[in-house]
Amino acid sequence: MDQAKEQSPSHRPPFQWPAEGNARVPYRVFCDQEIYREELTRIFLGPTWQFLTLANELPTPGDYLTTFVGETPVIVTRGHDGQIRAMQNRCAHRGNLVCLKRRGHTDDLTCVYHAWRYDLEGNLKSVAFRRGVAGRGGMPDSFRLDQHGLKKLRVAAFGDLVFGTFSPDAPPLSDYIGNLIGSRIHRVLRRKPKVLGTTSQILHNNWKLYFENVRDTYHATLLHTFFTTFRLSRLTSEGGVDIAESGAHHASYTRNKVDRVDAASSDKIYAGISSLNENFRLADPSFLTSVEEFGDDTTTQILSLFPNFVLQQIQNCIALRLVLPKGPDKTELQWTYIGFEEDDTEMTALRLAQANLVGPAGYVSMEDGAVGNFIQRAIHGSEEDCSVLEMGGFEHSSEPNRTTEASVRGFWQVYRPLMGF
Amino acid sequence: MDVDEIVRRWELDQLFTDYVHCLDANELERWPDLFTEECFYRITSAENYEAGRPLGLIYATSRNMLRDRVSALREANIYEPQRYRHLVSSINIVGNAANVTGPLDVVANFLVVRTMQDGEMTIFGAGRYVDRVTHDAGRWKFASKTVVLDSRQIDTLLAIPI
Numbered sequence: 001m002d003q004a005k006e007q008s009p010s011h012r013p014p015f016q017w018p019a020e021g022n023a024r025v026p027y028r029v030f031c032d033q034e035i036y037r038e039e040l041t042r043i044f045l046g047p048t049w050q051f052l053t054l055a056n057e058l059p060t061p062g063d064y065l066t067t068f069v070g071e072t073p074v075i076v077t078r079g080h081d082g083q084i085r086a087m088q089n090r091c092a093h094r095g096n097l098v099c100l101k102r103r104g105h106t107d108d109l110t111c112v113y114h115a116w117r118y119d120l121e122g123n124l125k126s127v128a129f130r131r132g133v134a135g136r137g138g139m140p141d142s143f144r145l146d147q148h149g150l151k152k153l154r155v156a157a158f159g160d161l162v163f164g165t166f167s168p169d170a171p172p173l174s175d176y177i178g179n180l181i182g183s184r185i186h187r188v189l190r191r192k193p194k195v196l197g198t199t200s201q202i203l204h205n206n207w208k209l210y211f212e213n214v215r216d217t218y219h220a221t222l223l224h225t226f227f228t229t230f231r232l233s234r235l236t237s238e239g240g241v242d243i244a245e246s247g248a249h250h251a252s253y254t255r256n257k258v259d260r261v262d263a264a265s266s267d268k269i270y271a272g273i274s275s276l277n278e279n280f281r282l283a284d285p286s287f288l289t290s291v292e293e294f295g296d297d298t299t300t301q302i303l304s305l306f307p308n309f310v311l312q313q314i315q316n317c318i319a320l321r322l323v324l325p326k327g328p329d330k331t332e333l334q335w336t337y338i339g340f341e342e343d344d345t346e347m348t349a350l351r352l353a354q355a356n357l358v359g360p361a362g363y364v365s366m367e368d369g370a371v372g373n374f375i376q377r378a379i380h381g382s383e384e385d386c387s388v389l390e391m392g393g394f395e396h397s398s399e400p401n402r403t404t405e406a407s408v409r410g411f412w413q414v415y416r417p418l419m420g421f
Numbered sequence: 422m423d424v425d426e427i428v429r430r431w432e433l434d435q436l437f438t439d440y441v442h443c444l445d446a447n448e449l450e451r452w453p454d455l456f457t458e459e460c461f462y463r464i465t466s467a468e469n470y471e472a473g474r475p476l477g478l479i480y481a482t483s484r485n486m487l488r489d490r491v492s493a494l495r496e497a498n499i500y501e502p503q504r505y506r507h508l509v510s511s512i513n514i515v516g517n518a519a520n521v522t523g524p525l526d527v528v529a530n531f532l533v534v535r536t537m538q539d540g541e542m543t544i545f546g547a548g549r550y551v552d553r554v555t556h557d558a559g560r561w562k563f564a565s566k567t568v569v570l571d572s573r574q575i576d577t578l579l580a581i582p583i
Contacts, residue, residue, distance in 0.1 A: 195474060196474060196475055196476045197465065197466075197469040197474040197475065197476020197477075198466075198468070198469065198474070198476070198573065199466060199469075199476070199478055199573060199575065200573050200574045200575070201574070201575050201576075201577070201578070202574050202575070202576050202577065203577065204577060223499070225496070225497035225498070225499075226493070226497055226498075229497065277496055277497060279496060280492065280493075280496040280497050281492075282489045282492075283485035283486075283488045283489050283492075284483050284485035284486045284488075284489055285489075287486070332574070337476050348475070349482075352475055352476065352477065352480050353480060353482065353486075355476060355477065355478075355480055356477075356479065356480055356481075356486075359478050360478055360575035360577075360578050360579045361464065361478040361479045361575075361578065361579035361580070363493055363497070363498065366498050366499075366500060366578045366579075366580060367498065367499045367500070369577050369578035370499065370500055370501065370577060370578055373577060
């Protein structure tokens with residue numbers, strides 16, 4: 001066998017982004033181990049803001065939870081002063097996980113391995129047997145506690161959304177998000193959120209395939225029968241996509257009560273597309289009757305922040321999604337479903353019923369869990385080929401329609417310079 | 422243990438046997454018939470359940486909503502061919518046991534193995550059913566069924582109910 005050739009990557013052509021720019025994406029970026037490792041450093045540990053938690057998931061000083069920035073484990077704490085902070089979940093001594101549980105309450109953070117103890121800000125406070133035992137052993141006099149704290153993140157909040165970054169180069173969070181997309185976050189999160197529940201989905205595909213899917217306004221009414229058949233969202237309704245100037249973030253929106261064409265014409269436009277299924281009727285469609293809670297007729301808004309956060313409003317179902325990379329072909333998609341503190345019993349019941357639309361078993365989003373894996377399987381052996389992103393042209397700017405891949409191109413517009421592509 | 426109680430245990434065993442048969446043998450259309458008309462059905466994780474968070478991955482407040490789940494699987498949703506194999510433990514009657522005709526609170530453990538069309542098999546879920554059963558038109562039915570998964574993670578997607 002040609003072992004030498006298999007072991008050496010040098011026979012592969014050097015990576016070069018196609019001349020078509022953001023309208024082409026080489027499949028190699030979805031499979032390549034080296035590119036994946038670079039992404040963890042350049043994107044997730046780079047000058048981007050990463051969603052950590054909702055502030056009210058840590059209601060009391062001493063509360064903590066653990067999460068990830070890329071694949072790097074982090075601890076998020078609420079300190080005795082009420083401030084939320086984040087630090088790497090890796091003991092400064094020998095690299096052990098400091099917090100083992102997903103969440104808890106504590107006065108300090110003590111590593112189980114050798115009992116190094118940190119405060120809730122990540123400062124090293126004590127080292128077991130620092131002065132030795134009975135005059136023998138112990139740390140040298142030169143050892144300084146203040147040189148061995150947990151690695152700290154910058155933390156900033158946008159309303160109740162708490163973000164962190166390891167990078168000193170990330171711009172201030174509000175500048176990072178910008179006014180255009182920031183106002184679309186505020187539109188949904190004007191009130192105090194209340195968590196209705198969480199779930200997590202293991203996707204057997206590259207994280208970017210899921211993130212492309214989220215930003216792809218073209219697919220939703222074609223892949224998802226539920227959207228089209230029940231007129232929850234059609235491209236014939238009023239809608240569009242707002243894209244941050246950099247391309248980094250997006251918000252697509254539908255006002256499905258405001259049709260651009262009449263119902264019959266809309267059916268005609270979708271005729272022959274499998275997502276319009278005339279034979280499919282619900283026995284109990286009551287949960288699809290929404291309450292107008294935002295005062296702007298916007299029935300669906302899907303918003304993403306580069307590189308891996310999603311805020312979704314589909315009817316009255318609101319959820320945060322965090323896309324965590326777990327390898328070149330594995331992704332964890334974490335869902336947090338929310339309502340608001342002032343929701344009455346009826347409103348909560350409606351949100352819970354509409355939660356049937358999304359998540360791993362969602363009437364709408366079930367397909368999104370599978371389609372990334374279909375691509376991941378299909379692109380084996382095609383690493384030098386590219387996907388085509390020409391719907392709506394070549395730009396990545398806001399458009400008053402959704403028959404476009406502009407926001408997908410926006411993602412690559414930001415991704416490529418970060419990766420040096 | 423008197424005869425009535427032995428019969429009741431046998432009847433409940435039949436209900437659960439029929440339940441998993443509907444799911445495992447792809448007789449999904451019969452699955453809603455094992456519930457009362459005003460039933461409640463929810464799939465959640467132990468984490469949500471123990472925190473008192475009401476979210477369901479599937480959340481139905483009527484038998485018709487269960488029928489809609491089935492018709493969506495048949496007509497609307499896109500997912501790869503797959504099958505389940507449920508193993509269910511013996512049933513523990515935990516509430517209202519003195520009442521022979523119900524309603525009764527019952528709990529049972531389950532394990533679900535999912536097999537995909539290419540033969541890939543995974544332990545898809547393990548957990549417990551936390552149910553209320555009641556006599557309805559001469560037979561036991563589920564008035565409420567809460568599927569509490571031990572894990573918070575779902576592999577790829579959850580199409581067929583558990």
